Amino acid sequence: MSDIPKTPLLDIVPFPADLRKLKPEQLRQFADELRAETISAVSVTGGHLGAGLGVVELTTAIHYVFNTPEDKLVWDVGHQCYPHKIITGRRDRIRTLRTGGGLSGFTKRTESEYDPFGAAHSSTSISAALGFAMANKMARKPGRGIAVIGDGSMSAGMAYEAMNNAIQAGNRLIVILNDNDMSIAPPVGGLSAYLARLVSSRPFLELRDLAKRFARKLPQPLHDAARKTDEYARGMAMGGTFFEELGFYYVGPIDGHNLDHLIPVLENVRDAAEGPCLIHVVTKKGHGYAPAEAAADKYHGVQKFNVVTGEQVKAAAGPPAYQNVFGETLAKLADTDPRICAITAAMPSGTGVDKFAKAHPDRSFDVGIAEQHAVTFAAGLAAQGMRPFCAIYSTFLQRAYDQVVHDVAIQNLPVRFAIDRAGLVGADGSTHAGSFDLAYLCTLPNFVVMAAADEAELAHMVKTCADHDSGPIAVRYPRGNGTGVALPAEPKALEIGKGRIVRSGKKVAILSLGTRLEEAMKAADQLEAKGLSTTVADLRFAKPLDVELIRRLLTTHEVAVTVEEASIGGFGAHVLTMASDEGLIDAGLKLRTLRLPDAFQEHDAPAKQYAEAGLDAAAIVESVLKALRMNSIGVVEEVRA
Numbered sequence: 001m002s003d004i005p006k007t008p009l010l011d012i013v014p015f016p017a018d019l020r021k022l023k024p025e026q027l028r029q030f031a032d033e034l035r036a037e038t039i040s041a042v043s044v045t046g047g048h049l050g051a052g053l054g055v056v057e058l059t060t061a062i063h064y065v066f067n068t069p070e071d072k073l074v075w076d077v078g079h080q081c082y083p084h085k086i087i088t089g090r091r092d093r094i095r096t097l098r099t100g101g102g103l104s105g106f107t108k109r110t111e112s113e114y115d116p117f118g119a120a121h122s123s124t125s126i127s128a129a130l131g132f133a134m135a136n137k138m139a140r141k142p143g144r145g146i147a148v149i150g151d152g153s154m155s156a157g158m159a160y161e162a163m164n165n166a167i168q169a170g171n172r173l174i175v176i177l178n179d180n181d182m183s184i185a186p187p188v189g190g191l192s193a194y195l196a197r198l199v200s201s202r203p204f205l206e207l208r209d210l211a212k213r214f215a216r217k218l219p220q221p222l223h224d225a226a227r228k229t230d231e232y233a234r235g236m237a238m239g240g241t242f243f244e245e246l247g248f249y250y251v252g253p254i255d256g257h258n259l260d261h262l263i264p265v266l267e268n269v270r271d272a273a274e275g276p277c278l279i280h281v282v283t284k285k286g287h288g289y290a291p292a293e294a295a296a297d298k299y300h301g302v303q304k305f306n307v308v309t310g311e312q313v314k315a316a317a318g319p320p321a322y323q324n325v326f327g328e329t330l331a332k333l334a335d336t337d338p339r340i341c342a343i344t345a346a347m348p349s350g351t352g353v354d355k356f357a358k359a360h361p362d363r364s365f366d367v368g369i370a371e372q373h374a375v376t377f378a379a380g381l382a383a384q385g386m387r388p389f390c391a392i393y394s395t396f397l398q399r400a401y402d403q404v405v406h407d408v409a410i411q412n413l414p415v416r417f418a419i420d421r422a423g424l425v426g427a428d429g430s431t432h433a434g435s436f437d438l439a440y441l442c443t444l445p446n447f448v449v450m451a452a453a454d455e456a457e458l459a460h461m462v463k464t465c466a467d468h469d470s471g472p473i474a475v476r477y478p479r480g481n482g483t484g485v486a487l488p489a490e491p492k493a494l495e496i497g498k499g500r501i502v503r504s505g506k507k508v509a510i511l512s513l514g515t516r517l518e519e520a521m522k523a524a525d526q527l528e529a530k531g532l533s534t535t536v537a538d539l540r541f542a543k544p545l546d547v548e549l550i551r552r553l554l555t556t557h558e559v560a561v562t563v564e565e566a567s568i569g570g571f572g573a574h575v576l577t578m579a580s581d582e583g584l585i586d587a588g589l590k591l592r593t594l595r596l597p598d599a600f601q602e603h604d605a606p607a608k609q610y611a612e613a614g615l616d617a618a619a620i621v622e623s624v625l626k627a628l629r630m631n632s633i634g635v636v637e638e639v640r641a
Contacts, residue, residue, distance in 0.1 A: 006029055008033060009022065009026060009029055009030045009033055010030065010033040010034060010037060010086075010087075010091075013030065013087060014087075014089055014091065015087070015088060015089050016063035016064075016068050016069075016087060016088065016114070019060070019063050019064050019087060020063075020064055022064075024259075024263060027060055027061075027064065027259050027263070028259055030060060031056050031057050031060045031259065032288075034056050034059070034060060034083050034086060034087065035053060035056045035083070035288045035289070037086055037091070037094070038052050038053060038056065038082050038083050038086065039053070039289055039307055040307060041082065041086070041094040041095050041097065042082065042097070042302065042305075043304060043305050043306070043307045044095050044304060045095055045096070045097040045098055045099065045304070046098070046301075046302055046303045046304045046305075046427075047082070047097050047098050047105050047301070047302065047427070048079035048080070048082070048105060048300060048301055048302075049082075049286070049289075049292060049299040049300070049301075049302050050285040050286040050292050050295075050297065050298035050299040050300045051079050051080035051150075051180075051285055051300065052079070052080045052081070052082040052083050053285070053286050053287050053288055053289055053292060053299075054080065054178070054180050054256075054283040054284055054285040054286065054287050054298075055080045055083065055148070055178060055256070055283060056083050056287070056288065057256060057257050057258070057259055057262060057283075058148070058176070058178065058256050058262065058281060058283065059083045059084050059087070060083075060087075060259065061259060061262040061263055061266055062146065062148070062176075062266065063084075063087060063088075064263065065263060065266040065267050065270055066144065066146060066266070066270060067142075067143075068088075068114060069088075069113045069114045069116065070142060070143045071143055071144045071145075071146055072116040072117070072129065072132040072133075072143060072144070072145050072146065073114070073116070073146045073148070074107075074116060074117045074119070074125040074128045074129045074132070074145065074146065074147050074148070075107050075119060075125065075148050076119060076122060076123065076124065076125035076126075076147065076148060076149040076150060076153045077106070077119055077120060077121065077122045077150070077153060078105075078106035078107040078118075078119040078120055079105065079106065079120075079300075080148075080150075080178075081106065081107050081115075082094070082097070084107075084114070085103060085112075088112055088114035088115075089112060089114070090103060090111070090112060098427035098428070098429075098603055099427070099603075099604070100602070100603070100604035100605065100608060101602075101604075102603075104429060104603060105120075105427060105428060105429070105603070106118065106119055106120040106429075106431060107119050116128075116132065117129075117132075118431075119431075120428070120429075120431030120432060121395070121396065121399065121431065122150075122152070122153040122156055122369045123149070123153045123154075123156035123157075123158045123159045123369060124158065125147035125148065125149045125153070126147045126149060126159055126162035126163060126166070126175055127158065127161070127162040128145075128147070129145030129146060129147035129173060129174075129175070130145060130147075130162055130165065130166050130169055130173055131145070132144075132145035133145035133169040133172035133173040134168065134169055134172075136172060137168075137169060137170070137172055143172075144171075144172045144173065144174055144270075145169065145172060145173050145174070146174045146175075146176065147173075147174070147175045147176065148176045148178055149175065149176070149177060149178065150177075150178045150179075150180060151177065151178070151179045151180065152346065152368070152369060153369055154177065155346070155368030155369045155370055156368070156369045156370055157370065157372065157373075160246070163175070163243075163246045163247070163248065163278075164246055164247075166246070166247060166248065166276045167247035167275060167276060169276055170275055170276065171274060171275060171276070171277065172276075173276040173277075174269060174270075174276070174277050174278075174279065175248065175276065175277070175278045175279070176278075176279045176281055177252075177278060177279065177280045177281065178256065178281055178283055179253065179280060179281065179282045179283070180282070180283045180284060180285045243278045247275060247276060248275070248276050248277060248278040249274055249275050249276070249277045249278070250277075250278050250280065251265060251269065251277060251278070251279045251280065252265075252278075252279055252280025252281060252282075253280040253281070253282045254279070254280070254281055254282070255281075255282060256281035256282055256283035257283060257284070257287055257288075262281070265279060266279070284298075285298035285299075285300065286298035286299050289310070290310070291305075291309070291310020292310070295310075303315065318481045318484070319455060319481045319482040319483060319484040319485075320455060320481065320482055320487075321352075321480065321481050321482070322352075322420070322452075322455060322458060322477045322478060322479070322480065322481070322482060323349075323350060323351055323352035323420055324352050324355060325352070325455045325458050325459060325482060325487065326351070326352045326391070326418055326420070326458060326462060326477070327342075327351070327352025327353055327354065327355030327356050328352070328355050329458070329459045329462045329463070329491060330342060330352075330355075330356050330389060330418075330462055330466075331355055331356045331358075331359040331360060333462065333463060333466050333491075334356065334359065334360050334363065335359070337387065337466065338363075339385065339386050339387040340360075340363065340386075340387045340389065340466060341360075341363035341364070341365065341381060341386055341387070341388050341389070342356045342357070342360075342363065342364050342365070342388075342389045342391060343364075343365045343366075343367060343374050343377060343378050343381075343388060343389065343390045343391065344364075344365070344366050344367070344374070344391050344392070345366075345367055345368065345369060345370055345371045345374045345392055345396060346366060346367075346368050346369045346370075347391075347392075347393065347396075347420075348364075348366050350393070350420065351391035351392070351393070351418065351420050352391065352420075353366070353391050365377070371392055371396050371397065371399040371400040372399065372400045372402075372403050374390055374392065374400065375390055375392075375397075375400040375403035375404055375407060375408060375415070376403045376407045378390040378408075378415045379403070379407040379408050379411065379413050379415055382408075382413040382414050382415050383411070383413055387414070387416065387466060387469075388415055388416065389416040389417075389418050389465065389466075390415055390416065390417050390418065391418040391420065392417070392418075392419065392420070393419070393420050393421040393432070393434065394419045394420070394421050394422045394423075394433075394434025394435075394436070394437040394476065395421065395431065395432050395433060395434055395435075397417070397419060397437060398436065398437075398440070401440060404417075404440075404441070404444070404472075405444060408472050409444040409445065409446050409447060409472055412446045412470075412471045412472070413471070413472060414468060414469045414470065414471055414472060414473070415472050415473075416465040416466070416468070416472075416473055416474070416475075417441075417472070417473070417474035417475070418462070418465075418474075418475060418477075419434065419437050419474055419475065419476040419477070420434075420477065420479070421433075421434045421478065421479045422434040422437060422451070422476035422477055422478055422514070422565065422566070423435075423478045423479075423514070423515070423565030423566065423596075424565065424596070424601065424606055424609040424610060424613065425478075425479045425606070426479070426603065426604065426605060426606040426609065427603050427604075427605075428603065429601070429602060429603030430600035430601055430602065430603075433600075433601065434476070434478075434566075435566060435567045435596050436566070436567050436569075437474075437476055437566065438451075438476070438513075438542050438564065438566040438567070438569070438570030438571055439566065439567050439568070439569030439570045439573075441474055441542075441543070442542050442543045442569075442570060442571070442574055443569075444472075446471040446472060447471070447472050447473070447474065447543055448468065448471065448472070448473040448474070448496055448497075448541070448543060448544065449473075449474050449476070449541065449542040449543040450464065450473070450474065450475045450476070450494075450540055450541055450542070451475070451476045451477070451513045451514035451515075451540070451542060451564070451571075452475060452476070452477045452514065452515070453512070453514060453515055453517040453538045453540070454482055454483040454485045454515065454517070454518075455482030455483065455485060455487060456482075456485045456486065456487055456488055457538075457540070458475065458477050458482075459487055459488055459491040460488065460491045460492055460493070460494055461475040461494065461540075462475065462491060463491035463492060463493050464493045464494045464496075466493075467493045468493075468496070476514065477514075477515070478514070478515050478565070479606075480606070483515075483518060494540065496541070496544065497541050497544035497545065497546055498540070498541070498546050498549070499537055499538060499539040499540045499541065499546040499549050499550075500537065500538050500540065501535065501536075501537050501549075502517070502521070502536050502537065502538050503521065503524055503534065503535060503536040504535050505524070505528075505532075505533035505534040505535040505536075505557075506533040506535070506556075506557070507532050507533045507534065507557060507558050507559070508524075508527055508532050508533070508534040508535070508557060508558070508559050508560075508561070508624050509534070509535045509536075509537065509553040509554070509556075509557040509559070509560040509561070510523060510524060510534060510535070510536045510537070510560075510561050510563060510620060511537050511539055511550065511553065511560060511561065511562045511563065511575065512536065512537065512538055512539065512562075512563045512564075513538075513539050513540075513542055513562070513563065513564045513571045514564060514565050514566075515565065516563045516564065516565055516610075516615055517536070517538050519563070519610075519615065519616050519617045519620060520536050520563055520617075520620060521536055522617035523617040523618075523620035523621050523624075524536050526617060526621045527621055527624060530625075530630075532624065532628075535553060535557060537549065537553060539571070542564075542570060542571045542574065543574065545574055545575065545578055547578060550575060550578060550579075551578075551582065551584070554579060554584050554589055554591065555584065555587075555589075558590060558628070559590040559591075559592070559624055559627045559628055560589070560590070560591050560592070561591075561592045561593075561594060561620060561623050561624060561627075562575050562591075562592070562593045562594065562595075563594045563615065563620060564594070564595050565595075565596065565610070565615060566595060566596060567595060567596045567598070568593075568595055568596075568598060570595065571595075572593030572594070572595050573593070575591070575593070576591065576593060579591055590627045590628070592623050592624075592626075592627055594614060594615055594619065594620065594623055595615075596613050596615070597612075597613055597614070601613065
């Protein structure tokens with residue numbers, strides 16, 4: 001009988017309602033097929049793989065036990081949601097993940113009713129699930145809020161803020177702690193599974209409730225002792241005392257890959273749990289796929305790969321990545337400056353801080369997913385005379401804006417901000433785009449804000465940051481590789497607030513900030529071909545502006561265009577304000593600002609995103625021609641007044 005092929009189950013389960021028609025003994029086969037489909041899909045698209053493989057059984061069990069989408073399932077961050085997407089009506093599109101017009105790599109409300117809450121930043125799930133639970137409770141509607149949150153996300157304070165406020169939801173809130181940082185050791189074996197089933201069962205809860213009512217009738221000292229005995233007895237067996245103190249009924253830890261353990265516990269919690277419940281599930285990233293299990297990062301994020309061997313398609317060799325230029329430059333500077341230290345919020349390799357940590361482990365700090373703490377920690381270091389570099393993605397620095405204002409800017413402390421992933425980021429889409437840092441930093445007094453045009457400029461700007469002790473300073477740079485320019489042997493500190501002319505002309509001035517400089521130079525070539533002599537300036541500083549240089553360019557050229565890979569309110573807005581303050585607008589200046597559109601752009605290839613945003617060479621040329629009232633071949637379309 002064992003040689004008879006099994007009927008594929010994934011083909012007959014397009015939605016969770018179909019999954020619930022399966023028999024419990026069929027779920028193991030279903031999970032195996034779901035894992036295989038996830039691996040196959042990501043081998044074609046690339047993306048986040050290890051986290052999804054780790055929750056295949058958990059995904060299966062949740063949708064099997066709970067009534068989704070009426071019960072609202074909220075995945076924290078969302079990079080583990082690919083199996084969830086496959087069994088919620090999106091299998092036919094799963095090979096469009098992270099491509100233009102295709103599925104998002106994260107949960108997204110507009111994509112499916114099974115994605116009740118969009119996510120891509122961490123530690124939001126419990127707050128959101130609590131909101132769903134309380135809304136249904138107040139409206140007297142059925143439906144729970146179910147949050148699945150990883151142990152890494154639990155390092156952020158927001159998770160505990162939500163848990164501290166959760167008791168009002170009663171048994172409508174279920175938090176599943178997906179612990180994939182510890183191995184499945186003996187405590188997560190048969191005894192633990194038995195205890196988890198026992199303490200989550202209706203008879204146990206009814207007996208416990210009877211004991212509580214009896215204990216309330218005892219004198220207060222005996223009542224307190226009985227309560228503590230119950231809490232600590234279960235805490236010693238399962239480690240849940242801390243969560244009990246936050247008002248949660250704790251169950252676990254249980255093996256997150258054993259469906260025979262998962263299903264009965266989830267059913268017990270669904271039917272009988274008292275108050276909000278936290279289920280501690282232990283999983284393994286990359287589980288079930290040998291190449292992922294063997295990899296140091298468990299294939300957290302992958303390129304396209306060969307399913308059989310696990311070998312990833314290697315990108316063609318090219319210039320160094322910006323984050324590596326940052327990390328290596330900083331490490332070199334720290335060789336001779338013991339005050340330099342580096343801080344990252346759970347992204348050491350993504351920010352290049354791993355390069356620094358290898359050379360200077362005692363001065364490198366990974367604080368976990370805790371950007372607010374990272375910024376204020378850096379402020380404390382700066383106040384005590386150190387030279388801290390706080391390396392955080394632009395999109396994640398948003399989470400610590402109050403600390404940037406209150407703890408750094410107001411006190412004028414020399415914290416150095418290395419802002420990675422500035423601008424558009426391609427496949428990760430709007431949740432990870434670094435669109436707003438210029439707008440939210442350039443408004444702050446005391447700040448110096450730079451943008452690197454290439455990897456050599458970045459090296460110089462890291463040195464500039466290191467030497468700047470008179471207040472906060474930031475340098476922004478994009479995701480990906482540099483332009484191929486030679487790196488300086490010895491980076492030099494730039495003069496604060498001074499830009500540079502990289503090409504001289506007479507009629508058109510392009511004022512570029514950041515890595516759009518390459519496109520500005522291409523645009524200048526095209527404009528020159530139309531007979532329009534063009535100056536290109538790399539302003540380097542969004543704050544303070546190089547007022548002298550900008551004034552000269554605006555008063556000696558017929559048209560000026562600012563170009564930045566950031567939202568409205570940044571560099572171009574400050575140039576306009578300066579021009580207005582100096583009365584240059586009244587003099588008939590033709591000044592145009594090119595920036596990211598007032599929209600959250602969907603994921604796509606970066607080049608396509610920038611073309612859509614109007615920030616490529618063609619868009620720069622078009623802007624100039626429109627300002628001059630000329631058509632695409634350089635002929636004046638109407639007479640100027």
